[in-house]
Amino acid sequence: MKWPLLDVPGTAALKDSRSPTPGHLSNKVPVVQHPHHVHPLTPLITYSNEHFSPGTPPSHLSPDILDPKTGIPRTPHPSELSPYYPLSPGAVGQIPHPLGWLVPQQSQHMYSIPPGGFRHPYPALAMNPSMSSLVSSRFSPHMVPHPPHSLHQTGIPHPAIVSPAIKQEPGGDNASNPTHGKSSVPAKKEEERKPHIKKPLNAFMLYMKEMRAKVVAECTLKESAAINQILGRRWHSLSREEQAKYYDLARKERQLHSQLYPGWSARDNYGKRKKRKRENKPDSAPESFSPQHKKQCMSYLPSEKMCDSPTSSHGSMLDSPATPSAALASPAAPAATHSEQAQPLSLTTKPEGRAHHPHFPLPGRASGSSSSASTPSPSSHPSISLHSQSAALLSRPIPFTSLPPSLLSPSSPFHQAALHSHHALLQTQPLSLVTKPVE
DNA sequence: TAGCCTTTGAAGAAT
DNA sequence: ATTCTTCAAAGGCTA
DSSP: OOOOOOOOTTOGGGSOTTSOOHHHHHTTOHHHHSTTOOOTTTTTTTSOGGGTOSSSOOGGGOTTOBOTTTOOBOOOOGGGGSOSBOOOHHHHTTOOOTTTTTOTTTHHHHTOOOTTOBBOSOTTGGGSHHHHHHHTTTSOGGGSOOOGGGGGGTTOOOTTEEOHHHHOOTTTTTTTOTTOSGGGHHHHHHHHHSOEEOOOOOHHHHHHHHHHHHHHHHHOOOOHHHHHHHHHHHHHHSOHHHHHHHHHHHHHHHHHHHHHOTTOOGGGGTTSSOOOSGGGSTTSOTTOOOHHHHHHHHHHHHHHHHHOOOTTOOOOGGGSOSOHHHHHHSOOOOOTTOOGGGSTTGGGGOOSSOOOOSSOOOSSGGGGOHHHHHSOOGGGSHHHHTOHHHHHHHOOOOOGGGSOHHHHSTTSHHHHHHHHHHHHHHHHHHHHHHTSOOO
């Protein structure tokens, strides 16, 4: 099922991402509508900080680098060495932080605006008539409008595009390329010429990108694995509204991404990375962890406990956004009856594999399925499967999208019951730790 | 030095 | 229809 697209004014045209119609996009994408508005995703769609590093521009941003595809020399522009929006210096000062509501404190240093201004992260989108005012005078000639289908070959430094030279697999990616071999030389060449278009970031990734620096600063930690654990917990501690913001951003980004790369599929990136080494897991029982995994988990726990102060534990996982609209329609009352400590590291209870979060059928593909609301799959989450009673209490993640707004009201019996069940579940969560072998 | 770790979510593949 | 797998960010760590 798909994320139930919001009827957010201005996004309707994006709903059909496969048939981008510049004319439609014009006045329906509020994020780029106003000439002085910065794309709300600005700091989040960087995809890679490589594109930001003013001091050490990646090779593909090097001025004297020719586009591997077109051979067109990249026009060096100061703004390319740092953030995205090619706004004039005079306009920079007018830029409200696109995520001011997200990063009230750290926005200044996290997204400092360089002298060169921003570079629009989605130049192609900027090329439609309505956006032309935004970019017409800010892009160098080679960034002049191109049909979406040719974007990959223009050398436009879209943050989602990573030069093959950077992202390329060691050894020519042969190992993971099913078409490798003598007979696939053309295919290989073709593959090499293709820029690596990264996946759009999901809500949590956006959140991580946003909050990582803060957590790092707070905890003086740098290991991403540890940071991510903390962020994962904090993510769950966010209120529905707070998460909804990120879901909304992620949705918009997906829409923009699909607008820019109509032919792109997540499958395109399959095999781009080296295969993970989790193959050694199958031989172990679900509840048995490899020593390495154990060690990793345990080693990260103390750090997290020390750092992860429940500064934002007013949310509930039940309050996670089914849809932003739902969240906004009925913002969850701060159900701060549990703290993060009350949910000790459920992440460590994940034996292996990935499972969709059972608590909330977030507006993904499952939400469109009516059966998803009636056929719970608690086993999809290890911690749930370990607590059938809790799972029964929770009885099942009913898609909020399928519920009438009245039930979504914090004061509604359903809401209260759900919270009660949720809290009951949380109280059982510590048990899940027991299931984790302690060395 | 390539890949792992760790998180959640999206999307595609597989069952 | 459901489950599983891969990738997205990121930086220290490890083989």
